[in-house]
Amino acid sequence: MDTRPPDRLVRDAAGVRTVDDLAALLRALRRRHARREGQRVLSYRVLATRAGWSHTAVAEYLTGKTLPPTDRFDVLVGLLGASPIERGVLASARDRVDERRRVTVPAEPAVDPVVRVVPRQLPPALGHFSGRRTEMAQLDRLAPDTGPARRTAPAGTVRIVAVSGTAGVGKTTLVVQWAHQVADRFPDGQLYLNLRGFDPDGAVTEPATALRLLLDALGVPPAQAPTDLDAQAALYRTTLADRRLLIVLDNARDSAHVRLLLPSSPQCLVVVTSRNQLTGLVAAHGAQPLSLDLLHPVDGAELLRRRIGQQRCAAEPAAVDEIVARCAGLPLALAVVAARAVIASQIPLVALATELRAAQHRLDALAPDDPQLGVRAVFSWSYQALSPSAAQLFRLLGVHPGPTVSAPVAASLAGLPVARVRLLLAELVRANLLNAYPGGRHGLHDLLRVYAAERARQLETGSALDAALRRLVDHYVHSAYHADRTLQPNPAPPVPGPARPGVVAEYPADSEAALNWFTIEQTNLDAVFDAAVVAGLGAEALHLTQVAYTYLDRGGHWSALTVMQRSALQLARRVGDIAAEAVANRNLARAYLRTNRHAEAHHHLEAALELEQSRGDLARQGLTHLHLSLLRERQDRHRDALAHGRTAYEFYAAAGDRRGEGKALNVVGWQHAQLGEFAETLDWCGRALRLLREFGDGPGQATTWHSLGYAYQHLGDPDEAAVCYQEALELFRRLGDRHLEALVLSSLGEVGHDTGDLAAAEACWGAAVRILDSLRHPDAEPVRAQLNGLTGRG
Known part of the structure; x- marks a missing residue:
């Protein structure tokens, strides 16, 4: 009989209360038994072979992630070389464990799986699509099946179809309708991006923004996008290599607008739409052109029959013909008329045709040479049928510089309650003067945006338009403030001044909602910042750059953060805001620190410190010294880093900032x-x-x-x-904070390595490398070296 006295392992078993405690004891016993056998560690695979389990089951058991049945415990204790006395004590410890509890041991945290994102971004197809049979057939001929059997294109080339035509002719509708029909040819997904090449406010989606949005859709983490435009394009092409995707680039300004957005994989198909003939794409890239003309009167009449109803149109064929003629065969104009006819179902079509004829004559007198006269007449006619409140909201939507709006944004523009505005938005959608998108968002067709802006300038006073824009800017300032405070409650971001009456700010409920809000509104934030600068709202614009900082920094959007803080720095200097200039310098330095651009970071931190000294801002000087400490640490100048830390503490203490003292x-x-x-x-x-x-x-x-x-x-x-x-x-x-999460995982890997738990070390270092690689961060290399040394891949 084994009468060896209990050792430390047995004594420690008395304190076992959880699966975590029990797993720690089993890992210690595994290491001890390995030493007895002359090994550095007893592998999970060896234990699995002896126990008849999978090595995954053994690993999960020993790390405390699950508590297998009793017999498994007994088998493992025997395999781990416990004495009879030890087995008895360990069995008692096992009995004290609450089997229902699930824990994660620090040494083996959950890691994110590598997922290949399959985007499905096509907008909804039109339910009442009609006509365009010839053009649909052309698309089929120009873009044949891109499956494996058709991989005959030269390496490095890509299939491109360039669809051109006048505004409102139905380019997007045609392409989206066709894209849905052939989506199954592209198993790796479909990308859709509105480039807004002819936006009336000039808010074009530039290639840098377009690349960022496309990379996001492909699942590339934001931090992976380099700051250099050509490098972003190269990453985009790399991501698309060997994939079969359909890429719809809508509303391109010209060929140069999309050149950087073209993949190099012959398995991809790119369809570009534009009001211009994209001769550059045809000449330089072999694009197949497709010119879209106005609808033939027969097809125009068919569109009306599908939208309004066969019987009603058959009863008034002359009125149908006049409506088609007055709309000049433009699908957008016909769609607006059809919506009006459906809403006013009690009005004869001949009365609608007469009303349209009068509206066109009124516009003839105002602008006889306007090439868009037909569609403007239709807009005018349908606009006149709106309720006064809906008509005013339509006008004010032309003030918004971004692509889409939420109901609270529209409410802030109009200065009305959200519940009231939702009804008005629904009225505009029914009139086909506004598009509804998933997630409760709405947007104007670019021609309708032009018309809405025209109506606003004609019917709203300058003071009313200015007030609407200020409410809009206030909405984003206060909503971003609340979202930022949700992400980082302490220290709170700068508090904005009181919102103007009528502003309906959004209050994200938690950090997930806040991140989602920033993700959706990021493009609008950029556009509103520019609009605020043009309108002379410098303080509000600067506030936007400060409250967006946390989201951009933590999410790894360091390229976007750099661009925004450069703009903030220029604006702060222009308006003479020394405090904001110091903040922009420090935030820009942080972006440079994140990407190891130490010289630029030092320059901006010194500039921030000089400005804060001139203002006598003790707490801000302390914060800048903390950043300088981090910079010196990155340069392996730890005595200097320590000195900056002590200086920061002295400044915070002098300012009475106890939270700053803690940092x-x-x-x-x-x-x-x-x-x-x-x-x-x-x-x-x-x-x-x-x-x-x-x-x-x-x-x-x-x-x-x-x-x-x-x-x-x-x-x-x-x-x-x-x-x-x-x-x-x-x-x-x-x-x-993905970057710092990875650094902690790296440290946990070192603990596993030091204690002989090599499986834990491998798991932690592997997770850290995956995160840092996704961020394209240079910190990945030393961790990778540790991992390779452990696994023998170095």
Whole structure:
């Protein structure tokens, strides 16, 4: 009988209460048994072979992710070399565990799977599509099946169809209708992007923005997009290599507008629409041209019959012919007339034709040489049928510079309650004067936007238009403020002044909703920033750049962050706002720090510090010194980094900013750790954590937990280090900071390696590398070297 006295493993079993505790004991026993066998670690695969399980089941059991049946526990304890006394104590420990609990051990966190995104971005097809049989057949001939059997195009070429035609002729409708019919030819997805090449406000989707949106749709993380435009295009082509996608680039300004958006894979098909003949694409890229003309009267009449009804049209054929003629065969005009006829079902078609004839005569007198006279007449005619409130909302929608609006945005424009505005939006949609999109958003066709802006200039006073624009800017300032505060409650972003009467700000309920709001509104934020600058609303424009900072930084949108903060810096200098200039310098430096552009970061931090000194802003000087400490750390100048941290603490203390003191205390502690002074780290960071907890500062607590974990790790206490790292990891995940999440995973991998848990080390380092690679961050290389050294791939 084995009568060996219980060792530390058995004594520790007395404290077992959870699956996590039990898994830790089993891992320790696995390491001990491996040492007895002369191995560094007893692999999961070896245990699986002996136990008759899969190695995955063994790994899950030993890491505490699941608690298998009792017999599995007994088999593993036997295989791990426990003595009879140890087995009895471990069995008692097992019985104390609550089997219903599921935990994740810090050494093996969940990792994001690599998913190949299949975009399905085509807008809805038209339910009453008619005519265009010849053009549909042409598209089929010009864009044959791109399956494997047809991969005969030369390498590096791409199939392109260039569809051109006048505004409102139905280019988008035709292409989208056809695209839905052939979608199954493109199993890797369909991309759709409105380039807004003829937007009346000049808010064209430039190639840099277009590439960002396309990469987002393909599942490329925002941080993966480099700042250089050609590099972005190269990444886009790389992402599309060997994929079979249909890419619809709608409303291109000219051939140059889409040149960087063309893939190099012959398996892809690109369909470009434009009001211009895209001769450049035809000549340089072999695009197949398709010119779309006005509808033939027969097809125009068929469109009306499908929309209005066969019987009603058959009863008044002359009226149908006149309506088609008055609309000049333009599908958009016919669609608007059809909507009017459906809404006013009690009115004879001849009366509608007479009304349209009178409206056209009125526009003839105003603008006899207008080439869009027919469609403008239809718009005027349908617009006159709106209720006064809907007509005013239609006019004000022409003020909005972005592509789509939500109901709260429209309510802010009009200065009306959201419930009332939803009814007005529905009235505009029924009249075919407004498009409805998924997610409760709405947008104007570009011709309708022109008409709405014309009506606004003619019927609204200058003061009314100015007030609408100011309400719109206020809406985005306050909504972005609330979204930013949800993402980072402490420290709160700059508080905007009171919103103007009638503004309906949006209040995201949680961080997920806030991230979603920023993602949807990012394009609008850029457009509203430009509109605010043009309107002389410099303070509001600068506020937008500050409240968007957290979203762009944490999400890895560092290219967009750089562009926005450069604009903010120029604007702040122009309007003479020294405080905003300092903030823009520091935010721009942060973007440069994220991408290891140290020289530019130093320049802007010094500029920020000089401006803050001139204002006597002690707390802001402290914040800039924290950034300088980070810069010096990245340059391996840890004594200088420590000095900046201490200086930051002194400034915060002088300013009475206790939260800032907590952040500085952590930085000082961290730099002591970088210098090997780990006892000092525990002292400084312990004080920091108490302060940051007092203020509920999540980001500050996360970085401090990481500092403490690092100190414990190097003081030879891996268990305490793992606890601290896990706290940091959970906080960074909750905050959505992918970069810092990866750095903590790297540290957890080191703990696993140091304690002989090589499977845990591999899992953590692998997860860290995947995240850092997705961000295209240079920090990936040292972690990859560790991983390769562990797995023998180096």
